Amino acid sequence: MSPSASEQRLDHGVIGNGRILALIAPTSAVEWLCLPKWDSPSVFGSLLDHERGGTWAIEGADGPVAGKLSYDRNTNVLRGVFQQGDAAWEVVDFAPRIPTGLGVSAPFEIVRLLRPLASQPRIFLRFDPRPDYGRAVVDLQPTDSGIETVGGPVRLRLDTNAPVPFVLAGQPFALREPIFQVLSLGSAAHRSDRIDLAGVQRSLQMTIAGWRAWARTLALPPFRQQDVLRSALCLKLHSHHDTGAIIAATTTSIPEAIGTERTWDYRYCWLRDAAFVVEALRRLGQINEGEAFLEFLFNVAQSGPLQPMYGVDGRRELEETMLPHLAGFRGNGHVRIGNAAYAQKQNDLMGELMLSMETLLADPRLVHETPDLIMPLVERLVEDAIVAAPTPDTGIWEYRTILKNHTFSRAMCWAAIQRGSRLAARFGRDDLAKRWAAIADKEQSEILGRGFDSTLGFFTDALDGGHPDAANLLLPTIGLIDARDPRFQSTLDAYGRELVDRGFMLRYRNRDDFGESTSGFTICSFWWAEALALAGRIDEAIEIFDRMLRHANPLGLFSEDIDPQSGELLGNFPQAYTHVGLINAAATVGDLLAARDGVVRAWM
Numbered sequence: 001m002s003p004s005a006s007e008q009r010l011d012h013g014v015i016g017n018g019r020i021l022a023l024i025a026p027t028s029a030v031e032w033l034c035l036p037k038w039d040s041p042s043v044f045g046s047l048l049d050h051e052r053g054g055t056w057a058i059e060g061a062d063g064p065v066a067g068k069l070s071y072d073r074n075t076n077v078l079r080g081v082f083q084q085g086d087a088a089w090e091v092v093d094f095a096p097r098i099p100t101g102l103g104v105s106a107p108f109e110i111v112r113l114l115r116p117l118a119s120q121p122r123i124f125l126r127f128d129p130r131p132d133y134g135r136a137v138v139d140l141q142p143t144d145s146g147i148e149t150v151g152g153p154v155r156l157r158l159d160t161n162a163p164v165p166f167v168l169a170g171q172p173f174a175l176r177e178p179i180f181q182v183l184s185l186g187s188a189a190h191r192s193d194r195i196d197l198a199g200v201q202r203s204l205q206m207t208i209a210g211w212r213a214w215a216r217t218l219a220l221p222p223f224r225q226q227d228v229l230r231s232a233l234c235l236k237l238h239s240h241h242d243t244g245a246i247i248a249a250t251t252t253s254i255p256e257a258i259g260t261e262r263t264w265d266y267r268y269c270w271l272r273d274a275a276f277v278v279e280a281l282r283r284l285g286q287i288n289e290g291e292a293f294l295e296f297l298f299n300v301a302q303s304g305p306l307q308p309m310y311g312v313d314g315r316r317e318l319e320e321t322m323l324p325h326l327a328g329f330r331g332n333g334h335v336r337i338g339n340a341a342y343a344q345k346q347n348d349l350m351g352e353l354m355l356s357m358e359t360l361l362a363d364p365r366l367v368h369e370t371p372d373l374i375m376p377l378v379e380r381l382v383e384d385a386i387v388a389a390p391t392p393d394t395g396i397w398e399y400r401t402i403l404k405n406h407t408f409s410r411a412m413c414w415a416a417i418q419r420g421s422r423l424a425a426r427f428g429r430d431d432l433a434k435r436w437a438a439i440a441d442k443e444q445s446e447i448l449g450r451g452f453d454s455t456l457g458f459f460t461d462a463l464d465g466g467h468p469d470a471a472n473l474l475l476p477t478i479g480l481i482d483a484r485d486p487r488f489q490s491t492l493d494a495y496g497r498e499l500v501d502r503g504f505m506l507r508y509r510n511r512d513d514f515g516e517s518t519s520g521f522t523i524c525s526f527w528w529a530e531a532l533a534l535a536g537r538i539d540e541a542i543e544i545f546d547r548m549l550r551h552a553n554p555l556g557l558f559s560e561d562i563d564p565q566s567g568e569l570l571g572n573f574p575q576a577y578t579h580v581g582l583i584n585a586a587a588t589v590g591d592l593l594a595a596r597d598g599v600v601r602a603w604m
Contacts, residue, residue, distance in 0.1 A: 008330045010569040011553050012047075013069050013078040014234065014250060017095035017106040017207075018241025021250045023047060023573070027064045028080055028091050029057035029126075035154050036108060036185055038240070038247055039267040039311050041132045041337075043154065048253060048335055049326040054130025056183070058091055058114060060084035061122035061172040067091075069555060075211035076233055077204070087121035089114060089175055096203045099210045106241045111200055112181040121175040125167045129156055133323055133337070140168055145194060148187060157184050159195040219285035223590030227549055230556040231579035232284055235277050238576045243299075244292030245312040246274035249560065249572035253328060253335040256519045256561045256571050263334040266560075266572040268318060268342075270309045271297070271349055272396070273577050275356035280583040282359055290360045297353065298373050301380070308346045308398075309339065318342040340400070347393040350385040351412025354378070354419040355478065361423065375427050382420035382436055389413035389443060395461075396471050400513040404462035407451040408471035414443040415478045444480060452487045458494035459487070467510040468498045470524040473531040477584075483534035492535055495528070501564040503547055519561035519570060522548065526581030533589045538596060541589050548582075558582070 012023040012031065022044075023032035031047040033056075034040045045053030057064065060082070067082035077094040092113040098105040114123070129138060129149055136152035147158040147167065159182040166173045180200040193199075214236065220228055239246045249266035256262035278290040300306070300314050310316060320338040328335050360366060361374065368374065389410055392403035421436035450463040451472075461469035472491065476483035483489075499506045504520025505528045525548050533541035551562055553569060558578040560571025 008047075009553075010254070010557075010559050010573045011069075011555075012557075012573070013071065013093075013555050014237060014557065014574055015076055015078050015093050015095050015110070016237040017097040018104075018237075018239065019106050019108055020095040020110055021237060022093075022095070022110055023250060024069070024078055024080075024093055026066045026069055026080070027057060028059075028067060028082065029055045029064070030093075030110070031055060032251060033110070034267070035156075037312055038250070039265075041153065042134070043129050043131050043156065045130065045134055045326070047251065048328055049134060052130065052134035052326060054128050054134060055126060056112075056128065057124075057126045058082075058089075058112070059124040059126055060087070061124065071230075071233075071555060072208055073212075074215040074229065074233075075208050076237060077208055077211065081117065083118075084121070086119045087116075088118035089116050089121045089123065092204065094204060094207050096207050097210050098203065098206045099213060104210060104241075108185045110183045111203060112183075113200060113204060114175060114179040114181075116175045116177070122172045123175050124170065124172050125160075125162055125179075125181070126170070127158060127167060127181075131156075133326060133335075135325065142168060146181075154185065155187055157187060158182070159184070161197060217286055221284075221587040221590035222594055224545070224549070224586045227552075227556060228284070228583050228586045231582045232281065232286070234557060234574050234579050235281060235576055235583075236289070238277070239289045239292065240269075240312045243312055243314065244289075244294070244296035245269035245310065245314070246277045246289065246293055246576065247312060248273045248577060249575045251572045252337060254559065254570060254572045255329060255332045255334070256517070257563065258330055258332055258570070260332075260514065261334045262514055262517075263328070263332070263336055264341075264572065265320070265336050265339045266575070268309045268311060268339060269296070271306065272308065272346070272352045273580075275352040276580045277576050278356045279359060280580040282363070283587050284583065287360065287363060287365060290356065291366055294357070294360060298377065301377055306349065306381075306384075307342050308344055308349060309342045316342070341394075341398045344394045344398060344400075345388075345391075345403075346395065346398070347385075347388040347391065347406070347409040348396055348412035350381045350388070351415035351419075351478070354381055354385075354416040354423075357381075358419045358423055362426075375424075375429065378420055378423050378427075379432065382417055382432075385413040385416035385420075386436075386439060389417075397469075397507055397512070402512065404465065406462050406469070406471075407447065407459055407465065408469060408474070410443070410447050410451070410463060411472075411475055411478065411480050414440055414447060414480060417443060418479075447480065448487075452491075456494065458491040458498075461508060461510065467508060468495050470495065470499055470505055470507050470521065470527060473524070473527040476531060476534050483531060484536055488531075489535055492528075492531060492537075499524075503544075504562055504564045518564070520564050522551075522558055522560060522562055522571075522575070522578045523581035526578070526585040530581075530585040530588045533585070533592050538589065538593055541585070542593075545585055545589060 046055040131152035138151040149156040252265035253263040320340040323335040326335040395406040418440035424433035459472040461467040505524035529544040559569040559573035560575040
């Protein structure tokens with residue numbers, strides 16, 4: 001039997017290749033897959049409704065069994081071992097990502113390879129696609145190479161050497177030799193070559209080799225390297241192969257807290273989140289994703305005014321609607337597709353983009369083929385930041401009706417102006433550099449003067465505000481204030497008292513559009529650890545960092561939130577933003593720890 005709604009946990013693995021993203025549960029079930037794009041309707045969606053969502057699983061003759069999942073080392077190839085009675089079998093899941101010259105081949109495919117390990121397992125192959133979020137009815141038709149779907153918005157084919165009549169009849173059969181299943185888009189009639197076991201095994205070997213080659217390009221910090229590597233591999237999965245868009249998370253509508261309507265669709269490219277991902281990967285020596293994202297940014301910038309988020313194909317209209325026919329994760333309901341935040345005013349946007357652009361443009365490894373595009377975009381972002389700085393916005397936390405002159409947004413406007421001045425000087429625009437530098441100086445004085453409340457002893461959520469805001473933990477990382485400044489040290493102490501619940505940092509304590517937020521926002525705890533390290537409190541930073549690591553799922557993956565009472569993962573999964581926080585905190589802690597201990601040398 002499938003787990004009950006109350007038993008659902010985010011213990012899944014994620015596989016992908018830049019075109020495919022799928023979540024696989026410890027039962028072997030593919031519980032989330034959207035095709036043909038990451039923000040398309042789901043084909044398998046049992047993550048949000050076990051009855052209606054659709055699934056693709058390998059089950060024992062006596063029913064589903066929970067196995068042990070693990071990644072092949074330094075890859076995004078997932079391996080599960082399952083046992084029922086004295087029989088055991090293995091399932092290897094991957095999306096082919098084959099090195100080809102200077103690039104990779106990434107077909108719209110998921111491959112599942114089954115192998116008997118002990119005795120003679122009797123298994124079911126449960127193939128139950130439910131396209132269009134479970135609303136489409138499809139028929140499964142046998143072909144000479146497997147199964148095809150008929151009906152629904154997408155055509156799917158399953159090439160397999162399994163006994164198709166048994167699969168269609170829902171009957172168990174003996175697993176005597178390796179069996180492959182390859183799910184692809186389109187009809188078998190469009191396929192030029194026939195899939196066989198040898199070809200699947202070659203694809204697996206080349207995919208493993210390709211991921212390991214990519215992992216070797218990473219410059220890992222000397223602190224918690226395995227955790228950083230897994231986070232980097234996770235981030236890579238969320239960078240779109242064709243467009244350079246980087247999405248916030250694989251899923252939609254995993255609630256921030258059970259029993260609430262705090263459910264959002266994160267399958268889109270937030271420019272803010274993407275800029276953070278680019279910088280985290282750049283700190284690890286990887287710049288290809290940043291170069292691709294810059295191309296995406298140039299493309300969407302030419303289509304109209306910049307907005308907080310886009311579809312992976314640059315789509316601007318992301319109308320938010322509800323899907324009441326789906327039960328939701330753990331029966332929580334409130335399943336949303338689309339996200340109304342695309343139309344919000346978020347003034348921090350220009351800052352993150354300029355921070356990311358400056359580091360990429362300054363990197364001598366990148367050769368910019370279209371430099372004439374760069375300075376006009378820089379000028380546009382900086383001038384937008386100058387206009388936006390003194391005006392209220394919805395902020396980084398995307399309040400829906402609450403507008404303030406948020407301290408973090410104002411600081412990011414400063415960052416856009418200040419970094420823009422440096423870029424203007426680099427491109428020979430001394431007139432702009434001088435004017436922007438003067439404006440940046442005034443902005444910095446304004447933020448430090450009105451963003452810090454000496455009575456409360458911390459930087460507040462808004463200029464002249466009265467609430468703590470965890471986003472202000474980033475102020476030293478952008479250079480607005482030194483982390484050892486008494487005002488920031490005081491802020492660290494105050495936030496530790498005001499915003500921490502059972503060891504987890506919350507975003508804020510003030511009421512928002514939906515009442516009180518109670519979940520630990522996981523990246524905030526990693527921000528906390530990094531800020532403490534920058535402030536010279538490295539031992540505290542390590543304690544918080546390692547405490548957070550203990551709350552990763554068994555595969556080292558994080559969602560957006562953690563329930564402070566149960567310690568369970570909640571929120572959309574896996575969350576790129578959280579893994580960015582882990583990488584940045586580890587890199588900072590590692591550098592400062594080495595400096596403190598006097599081991600900054602070639603041979604560590």
